[in-house]
Amino acid sequence: METLIDVAGLNARMTAGQRTVVLDVRWALGDPEGRSHYLKEHIPGAVYVDLPTQLADPADPGRGRHPLPSLARFQEAARSWGICAGDVVVAYDDAGNTSAARVWWMLRDAGVRTVFLLDGGLAAWRSAGLPLEGGQVEPETGDVTLGRGGMAVTDADGAAGWSAGGVLLDARAGERYRGEIEPVDPRAGHIPGAVSAPTTGNLDDDGRFLPPEKLRERFTGLGVDATTPTAVYCGSGVTASHEIAALEIAGFSAALFPGSFSEWSNDPSRQVATGAEAGQ
Incomplete structure (x- = not known):
């Protein structure tokens, strides 16, 4: 199953009049102006997706900063974006797909199998000189009917014991993993046993995903292989989705811990580790 579509592929679909729902998911921690950026300029025909309100329920200490919304709420949002059964959907942002990966996941x-990330996002579209x-x-x-369960997930209990028989990847920046800084969550550090694997390491300097062989080399170096269960978390389950996309490109599958560290660190019964794990 393909994860990415490049700018040439998306432009060819649009030029040929092939039905394609394009989603603009511009959002970043600390930048609440995604809609304003979209209104200024976006890929022609792209529909704005508001991550905090359409791709998440309100923050809840027991579920994290961006809890997954109910199926009914998500289906209502997907239909408001114009998605119909069988549509090809392409999502992008202006940050290497680190937020667009949330709607992809x-x-x-x-159950939507024909959903892709635009490799390089808006920057790649601009670089190609294409119109905005x-x-x-x-x-x-739209009329799409959504389900649930197409992707693997785990919860806090699963994450707590994951490293005993698998690889638990932490997709946040290394300094947050080590507990040197923590800008938003109540405690600094990481889930004990987790391996630091910052999302930024999935991308090249232009914000495109590294080639499959390079991603495979990266993840095997972190202990991932086809027979070892792998799970991913981040701060609130957003950039962890990007890591899962990168793993898929590399030929691996992984479970998402949706509540991620924002849920974990709000639970005083959960231990938090700091510093670098052995071997890192």
């Missing part, structure tokens, strides 16, 4: 989990437009796109309501 959620649609995959919901401004303003709000209001699509006709």
Whole structure:
């Protein structure tokens, strides 16, 4: 199953008039102006997706900063973006797909198999000299019916014991993993036994995913192989989705801990480790 589509592939679909739902998922921690960026300019026909309100429930200490929304809420959002049964969906952002991967993972989990990330995102589209437009796109309501369970997940109890028989990857920046800084969550550090694997290591200097062989080399170096169960967490389950996409490109599958460290660190019964784990 393909994870990515490149700019040439998306442009060819659009030029040929092939039905394609394009989703703009611009969001970043500390930057609440995603919609404003979208209104200024976006890929023609792209529909804005608001990550905090459409791809998450309100923050809950017991579920994390971006809990997965109910199936009913997510289906309502997906239909508002114009998604119909059988559609090809392409998601992008302006940060190497670190936020767009959230909707990619959620649609995959919901049973949409023809959903792709635009490799390089908006920057790659701009670099290719392709047109942009401004303003709000209001699509006709779609009819897609979503499910749940298409992607593997784990919870806090699963994450607690994961490293005993598998590899638990922490997709946050290394300094947050080590506990040197923690800008948003109540405690600094990482889940004991987790391996530091910052999401930024999945991308080249242009914000495109590394080639499959390079990603495979990266992850095997962190202990991942086809027979070892792998799970991923981050701060709130957003960039961990990007890591799962990178693992898929490399030929591996992995479970997501949706609540991630924001859920874990809010539970005083959960231990938090600091510093570098042995061998890192």
